[in-house]
Amino acid sequence: MTGYWVSVVGEDWRWRAFPQKGDYGAVPVNAAARRIADAWDPAKDAAAGDDCKAYAAPSVMRIPGRLHVTWQDNQTLKIETDAGKQTRLLYFSTPPAAQAVDWQGSSKADWDLGNAGAGGLFFGGGGGRGGPQGGSLKVVTTKMRPGYVTRNGVPYSENATLTEYYDLVKEKNGTQYLVLTSMLDDPAYMSQPMWTAVHFRKQADAGGWNPAGCGGK
Amino acid sequence: MRRLHLFVVVVLVSVAALAAQTPTGVGPGQGAPLGPMVSGPDFSGSWRPQQLVTESQTAAGDLVDFGGIPLNDAARLYALSWPASRQTVKQHQCMGYVTPYFWYAPANYRIWEERDQFTQRLTAWRFYGQIAQGDRTVYMDGRPHPPAYAPHTFAGFSTGEYEGNTLTVTTTHLKRGWIKANGVPQSDAATVVEHYIRHGDVITMLAVIDDPVYLSEPLSKASMLVRMEKDPDAWLYPCDDSEQILGRKNDTVPNHLFGQNPYAREYAGKRKLPVVAALGGVDTVYPQVIGLRDDEATVKARMMPSGPAAVSRAPDPTPNDGQIHVFRVADNVYMLAGDGANIAVQVGPQGALVVDTGAGKLSDKVIESIKTLSAKPIQFIVNTSFHADHTGGNQKVAAAGADPSVTGSFFSMQFQGAGAGATIISQLNTQVRMLANKLAAPPTDTFVEDRRRKFYNGEAVEAFPQPNAITDGDSVVHFRRADVIVAGDVFTTTQYPFIDTANGGSIQGEIQALNFILDRTVYVHDEDGGTLIIPGHGRVTDEWEVAEYRDMLVIIRDRVQALIKSGATLQQALAARPTFDYDVRYGATTGAWTTDKFVEAVYTSLKTPPKAGR
Numbered sequence: 001m002t003g004y005w006v007s008v009v010g011e012d013w014r015w016r017a018f019p020q021k022g023d024y025g026a027v028p029v030n031a032a033a034r035r036i037a038d039a040w041d042p043a044k045d046a047a048a049g050d051d052c053k054a055y056a057a058p059s060v061m062r063i064p065g066r067l068h069v070t071w072q073d074n075q076t077l078k079i080e081t082d083a084g085k086q087t088r089l090l091y092f093s094t095p096p097a098a099q100a101v102d103w104q105g106s107s108k109a110d111w112d113l114g115n116a117g118a119g120g121l122f123f124g125g126g127g128g129r130g131g132p133q134g135g136s137l138k139v140v141t142t143k144m145r146p147g148y149v150t151r152n153g154v155p156y157s158e159n160a161t162l163t164e165y166y167d168l169v170k171e172k173n174g175t176q177y178l179v180l181t182s183m184l185d186d187p188a189y190m191s192q193p194m195w196t197a198v199h200f201r202k203q204a205d206a207g208g209w210n211p212a213g214c215g216g217k
Numbered sequence: 218m219r220r221l222h223l224f225v226v227v228v229l230v231s232v233a234a235l236a237a238q239t240p241t242g243v244g245p246g247q248g249a250p251l252g253p254m255v256s257g258p259d260f261s262g263s264w265r266p267q268q269l270v271t272e273s274q275t276a277a278g279d280l281v282d283f284g285g286i287p288l289n290d291a292a293r294l295y296a297l298s299w300p301a302s303r304q305t306v307k308q309h310q311c312m313g314y315v316t317p318y319f320w321y322a323p324a325n326y327r328i329w330e331e332r333d334q335f336t337q338r339l340t341a342w343r344f345y346g347q348i349a350q351g352d353r354t355v356y357m358d359g360r361p362h363p364p365a366y367a368p369h370t371f372a373g374f375s376t377g378e379y380e381g382n383t384l385t386v387t388t389t390h391l392k393r394g395w396i397k398a399n400g401v402p403q404s405d406a407a408t409v410v411e412h413y414i415r416h417g418d419v420i421t422m423l424a425v426i427d428d429p430v431y432l433s434e435p436l437s438k439a440s441m442l443v444r445m446e447k448d449p450d451a452w453l454y455p456c457d458d459s460e461q462i463l464g465r466k467n468d469t470v471p472n473h474l475f476g477q478n479p480y481a482r483e484y485a486g487k488r489k490l491p492v493v494a495a496l497g498g499v500d501t502v503y504p505q506v507i508g509l510r511d512d513e514a515t516v517k518a519r520m521m522p523s524g525p526a527a528v529s530r531a532p533d534p535t536p537n538d539g540q541i542h543v544f545r546v547a548d549n550v551y552m553l554a555g556d557g558a559n560i561a562v563q564v565g566p567q568g569a570l571v572v573d574t575g576a577g578k579l580s581d582k583v584i585e586s587i588k589t590l591s592a593k594p595i596q597f598i599v600n601t602s603f604h605a606d607h608t609g610g611n612q613k614v615a616a617a618g619a620d621p622s623v624t625g626s627f628f629s630m631q632f633q634g635a636g637a638g639a640t641i642i643s644q645l646n647t648q649v650r651m652l653a654n655k656l657a658a659p660p661t662d663t664f665v666e667d668r669r670r671k672f673y674n675g676e677a678v679e680a681f682p683q684p685n686a687i688t689d690g691d692s693v694v695h696f697r698r699a700d701v702i703v704a705g706d707v708f709t710t711t712q713y714p715f716i717d718t719a720n721g722g723s724i725q726g727e728i729q730a731l732n733f734i735l736d737r738t739v740y741v742h743d744e745d746g747g748t749l750i751i752p753g754h755g756r757v758t759d760e761w762e763v764a765e766y767r768d769m770l771v772i773i774r775d776r777v778q779a780l781i782k783s784g785a786t787l788q789q790a791l792a793a794r795p796t797f798d799y800d801v802r803y804g805a806t807t808g809a810w811t812t813d814k815f816v817e818a819v820y821t822s823l824k825t826p827p828k829a830g831r
Contacts, residue, residue: 009506010438011278011285011397017507018490064504083504112416135382136416169383169412169423171435179414179439181421195267197421197439208504 040153055084105144283497299400313371315394317424565674577609601705646690689721710755
């Protein structure tokens with residue numbers, strides 16, 4: 001999973017690249033969320049220093065951009081995004097207790113071997129780097145600073161829980177994809193959990209890596 | 218109601234049989250190879266598609282929303298020329314769904330496994346979609362994919378394997394279908410690889426479409442299914458193409474001329490999006506899409522033909538390996554491929570009836586192959602055209618039909634040359650052209666306007682003349698029990714029709730000949746199966762491909778006709794590139810039949826149609 005990945009924006013380009021106010025697509029918003037989204041004012045967010053509200057864990061992986069994935073240490077996988085210059089730390093050990101509440105929250109990672117057949121191919125599992133093979137990388141993130149699940153102001157609350165599964169697939173021609181399945185559970189603003197699936201294509205190098213602050217600054 | 222039930226059962230059985238079609242016609246657990254012992258996640262159950270964060274991955278999509286798709290220029294123009302009213306054409310009313318489009322219908326799906334009764338090994342996964350009654354079989358028993366000249370279906374031919382917690386499915390032999398049903402095509406040369414990953418009650422699928430014809434690079438797309446606790450029932454979705462537009466001629470196919478799609482900017486305009494992004498392409502697939510901004514020159518350039526001339530990017534299904542390949546099409550009718558034009562052979566207790574004899578370079582092997590199908594003499598040959606790739610084997614194949622037992626009998630008096638060899642039958646002008654061109658072994662038994670019919674080997678066989686199509690002497694042959702039509706060069710899957718204007722061919726006669734075929738075909742379910750077609754060149758098909766070919770020719774005719782109406786010369790018509798969106802599938806810049814020659818034939822025969830009659 002380590003290396004550079006580019007997001008495949010695909011047919012959701014309208015929502016991912018050019019989000020418009022009030023265009024929620026299929027996000028299962030409730031009435032409270034709709035009120036907030038309809039009042040969304042990006043200038044107001046910028047003035048308040050909240051440019052990064054749409055670059056939080058529930059949203060940043062869907063923003064068109066690139067990932068740089070490395071091991072910070074044997075127990076911590078680091079995902080950096082060039083869009084918004086965000087850093088996610090996925091802890092296979094217990095996340096630091098004193099970690100401040102921020103956009104990326106507190107992420108606990110585990111290798112999910114539940115569905116693996118005999119002899120998985122991809123992940124070098126265990127409690128971090130190395131160990132048993134097969135299955136998905138499961139990440140549960142909590143304690144996120146309230147922000148947006150989309151770049152057009154649809155909110156999530158401080159009590160939201162984000163569950164993610166990372167899977168690697170490899171084509172016969174050598175092309176590798178990282179498939180991210182995620183579920184955001186937020187009873188405060190959603191009528192039901194929001195499932196999404198996005199994917200990234202592996203890059204041979206850092207080509208196109210172009211860190212830019214939230215809102216493209 | 219009982220009749221409806223019976224009909225539904227028949228349809229389901231037929232669809233299942235079609236989906237299970239293999240080179241040997243063997244279904245899972247019925248003599249198929251035992252295959253490897255495989256195990257992996259269980260996908261069984263009833264499922265519904267999960268709307269992603271957006272609504273984009275539903276079945277259709279908005280008109281001229283091609284963004285995020287790495288379509289090439291040809292695919293874009295194909296889509297821009299497609300109006301939604303195309304679906305009113307008879308053969309489009311019940312079009313099936315190719316994969317991965319199969320999974321994007323807003324309806325229910327069922328997945329179950331097939332296991333060998335005695336070993337309990339997993340032999341296949343079955344995917345069933347409520348919309349269109351899509352029925353896919355994914356073989357897990359290690360069987361090979363069929364040869365390239367075998368028929369394609371909307372389900373395609375799928376094999377699967379486990380890779381860790383992922384089921385990877387490879388599908389070939391797909392028909393031309395939709396990437397998105399707003400006109401973005403997926404060609405019949407596409408290969409689709411799908412990866413299925415299960416997380417509890419969710420399946421995430423990553424589909425990768427590799428389409429050398431219509432995509433600049435493989436298209437990857439993720440989607441999801443959510444498990445339903447209860448089977449939702451209501452699984453049937455029969456479709457009859459019974460809608461009619463009264464008074465519409467059958468050579469009408471709705472289309473927009475290049476640059477004249479009135480909705481080309483509607484989607485982007487209403488949503489304040491860059492038009493250039495809505496028109497799709499590789500630069501709309503990756504993060505740089507955010508930076509796309511309209512400039513009128515770029516937008517206009519993407520809506521009109523441009524760039525170098527394209528040639529077909531579809532693999533030629535014809536085995537050119539110096540061997541004759543025998544393919545059982547249906548019942549007692551076979552296709553022999555490998556020596557020029559396809560050869561059809563019908564066998565039975567009376568003997569062999571052969572339609573066309575190939576180029577004549579491999580005639581000995583052709584005769585050997587026919588003998589493996591029938592020990593009886595070859596009694597009849599039908600030529601669909603005088604062209605040498607269809608008649609080159611006449612002399613040898615006819616001679617192989619020598620049968621002293623009929624010499625001097627009434628049989629030999631009825632059929633010219635019988636006893637000395639097979640009787641060669643054709644439309645009169647084929648005989649005339651062969652004699653004029655001093656081609657060996659011309660037909661000796663001819664017909665003019667009416668069909669030539671014969672009840673042979675327990676089956677009604679009809680040869681129908683097709684005036685002024687490829688030439689003025691074409692015929693198509695229908696084996697009525699097997700329900701196989703031999704089209705000759707009226708229909709090929711490999712190139713634009715070889716309209717021979719010097720010998721009486723014309724675009725309008727060609728379109729009429731294709732419509733003649735379509736008036737005789739019946740599909741089993743959603744444009745799959747039923748009447749099968751042996752083309753002059755290429756792979757076995759059913760009516761869908763004939764309809765697609767007809768549509769293409771009507772659209773190209775309309776474009777050339779519009780150019781003529783505007784006063785365009787032949788050179789101006791060629792420069793306008795009226796075949797642009799089809800060249801990637803059928804075009805050629807070298808060889809005997811180039812795209813320019815085809816356009817010239819269309820232009821010429823529209824400006825100066827052949828005289829009616831013969």
